[in-house]
Amino acid sequence: MKRLIYIIPLLFVVVLLSQEKTSAQEALNNYLVQAAENNPGLKAKFNDYRASLQKVPQVGTLPDPQVMFGYFIQPVETRLGPQKAKISATQMFPWFGTLKARENVATNMAQTKYEAFEDARSKLFYDLRSNYFNLYFTGRSIAITKENLKLMQSFRKLALVKIEAGMASTVDEYRLQMEIGELKNQLAYLQDNYQTQQVAFNNRLNRDRHATVEIPDTLWVKDLPLNMQQIADSVSLQNHQVKRLDNLMAAYQAEQEAARKAGSPKFSIGFNYIFVGKGSMSSTDAGKDAFFPSVGITIPLYRRKYQAMIQEAEFKEEAATNQKLDKVNTLNSVLERANRDYRDAVRRVALFRRQLSLAHRSLNILESSYSTDGKNFEEVLRMERKVLKYALELDKARADRNASVAFIDYLMGK
Numbered sequence: 001m002k003r004l005i006y007i008i009p010l011l012f013v014v015v016l017l018s019q020e021k022t023s024a025q026e027a028l029n030n031y032l033v034q035a036a037e038n039n040p041g042l043k044a045k046f047n048d049y050r051a052s053l054q055k056v057p058q059v060g061t062l063p064d065p066q067v068m069f070g071y072f073i074q075p076v077e078t079r080l081g082p083q084k085a086k087i088s089a090t091q092m093f094p095w096f097g098t099l100k101a102r103e104n105v106a107t108n109m110a111q112t113k114y115e116a117f118e119d120a121r122s123k124l125f126y127d128l129r130s131n132y133f134n135l136y137f138t139g140r141s142i143a144i145t146k147e148n149l150k151l152m153q154s155f156r157k158l159a160l161v162k163i164e165a166g167m168a169s170t171v172d173e174y175r176l177q178m179e180i181g182e183l184k185n186q187l188a189y190l191q192d193n194y195q196t197q198q199v200a201f202n203n204r205l206n207r208d209r210h211a212t213v214e215i216p217d218t219l220w221v222k223d224l225p226l227n228m229q230q231i232a233d234s235v236s237l238q239n240h241q242v243k244r245l246d247n248l249m250a251a252y253q254a255e256q257e258a259a260r261k262a263g264s265p266k267f268s269i270g271f272n273y274i275f276v277g278k279g280s281m282s283s284t285d286a287g288k289d290a291f292f293p294s295v296g297i298t299i300p301l302y303r304r305k306y307q308a309m310i311q312e313a314e315f316k317e318e319a320a321t322n323q324k325l326d327k328v329n330t331l332n333s334v335l336e337r338a339n340r341d342y343r344d345a346v347r348r349v350a351l352f353r354r355q356l357s358l359a360h361r362s363l364n365i366l367e368s369s370y371s372t373d374g375k376n377f378e379e380v381l382r383m384e385r386k387v388l389k390y391a392l393e394l395d396k397a398r399a400d401r402n403a404s405v406a407f408i409d410y411l412m413g414k
Contacts, residue, residue, distance in 0.1 A: 024216035028132055031205060031213075032125050038206040042124055045117040052110040060103035065091040066270075075277060082277045083290075090270030090294070098261035105258055108251035112244045118413070119240035124204065126410035131201045132213070133399040133406075138194045139215045140395040145187045148388050152180050155380070158371060172377045179381060219395070222402040228339060231412060235331050238413035242331070245324040252317035256310050263306030268296035331411060338407050345401035352394040359387045 036042065067089045075082030156176040163170055199209045224231065236242065274290040300306060363383045370380050 024214065025220055027214040028129065031132070031201075032128060034205045034207070035124055035128055036121060039124055039204060040206055042117070042120055045113075045120045049110065049113040049117045052106075052113040055106040055110065056103055059106050060099045062094075062099070063092050065089055078276070083274050084277050085275040086272065087275075088270060088272040088294075090268050090296070092298075093267045093269070095261050095264030095266065098258065098264070101254055101258035101261050104254035105251050108247050108254055111247040112251065115240045115244035115247060119244065122240060122410050122413060126406050128201065128204055129406035130403045131197060131204070132215075133219070133403045135194065135197050135201060135213055136215050136219050137395050137399040138190055138197055140217075141392055142187065142190045142194060143217075144388065144391045144395075145183055145190060148384070149180065149183050149187065152176060152183065152384070155367070155384075156180070159377075162370075175377070175381060179384075219398045219402060221398075222405040224342065224405060224408065231339075231408060232332060232335060234412040235335055236328050239327075239331055239411060240413045241327055242324060243413070245320055245327060249317050249320045249324070252313050252320060255313035255316070259306060259309035259313055262309065263300050263303065265300065266298040268294075268298070270294045270296070335408065335411055338404055338411065342401060342404035342408065345397050345404055348397035349394065349401060352390050352397055356387065356390040356394055359383060359390050363387055 068087070070086040072082075072084055072086075075084050077083075156173060159172045159176055163173060198213055201213055202209045202211050205211075226234070271291065271293045276289050363380070366376050366380045366383055369376050
């Protein structure tokens with residue numbers, strides 16, 4: 001029965017902690033949504049993409065027809081009568097498939113703008129997550145430093161009692177004052193740093209710079225979603241910078257096709273209408289206006305221009321291909337470093353959790369010894385510094401682990 005009494009509160013605490021972590025993750029997801037909707041830099045990228053889409057109907061439309069009107073100042077006398085005015089209209093038609101090839105160029109170029117927007121959004125989400133984890137670490141550093149301040153102040157009171165009893169030296173109290181002074185200075189810096197990080201976070205959301213950011217007391221665990229081979233494959237295929245280069249290569253291929261089409265003949269269809277006045281002849285056709293259609297063809301005789309256009313697009317495609325290979329190699333190197341940082345953070349979490357537990361036990365023993373006989377004061381201070389150090393290092397490792405996963409997600413284009 002007693003075991004059941006102990007287990008129920010423990011389960012209650014576990015449920016509360018899991019709910020808090022879930023709530024914190026939801027809060028971060030809400031911040032990401034706000035950033036996607038409000039960040040001005042991201043809006044600029046998206047409008048750049050929307051503007052590039054308007055290029056498609058521009059290049060995929062027939063050239064404007066030509067309409068001309070002429071008036072004879074001195075009518076031209078003909079057998080049927082004087083010609084007084086003339087009106088004509090002509091429509092030029094490019095070779096079959098030319099407009100579609102131009103549309104393909106513009107569409108793929110617009111897609112490169114879209115991938116640039118997606119990359120900017122992924123980068124923004126990574127920056128926000130990294131900023132959020134830094135805020136968590138700074139907030140935890142403030143809380144841990146405050147706890148240590150309270151502990152040192154309580155320890156100072158104990159030292160004063162020992163000094164009055166003649167069991168300790170006044171130097172012990174001076175040392176405690178110095179430790180407290182350093183902790184207060186560190187606390188002031190951490191509070192200023194938290195404010196700076198909070199302003200940076202809110203600016204990315206384009207909201208009030210002093211708005212409160214909801215930070216959890218304990219950071220949730222974030223692990224890699226896939227094994228490293230799968231992650232590397234995803235980076236090579238799904239990274240938005242790589243996909244942008246894929247679309248750039250497709251655009252240059254379409255540009256080659258458009259250049260070939262541009263070197264083909266062009267056709268024109270039109271009509272001419274001539275206004276004829278009454279003449280001196282008594283023919284039935286006298287004074288009758290003249291109408292006749294026309295068909296024309298433009299022959300591209302100078303081929304060097306079109307060959308140069310094709311070769312230009314081919315060189316651009318080759319350059320984009322090399323850029324893609326270089327980008328994939330660079331991203332793989334960056335991924336390897338990110339994986340190293342992730343593994344290091346995982347090890348540090350386990351290490352400092354053990355170290356902190358041992359330091360707490362050692363500090364309890366040393367404090368009990370000092371409260372009894374006033375000995376080992378320096379060891380107490382040294383161990384207190386280790387407790388502070390390991391507590392901070394543990395939370396830093398937790399933040400680094402999640403930041404590493406967030407960066408790998410960014411590399412994967414998630």
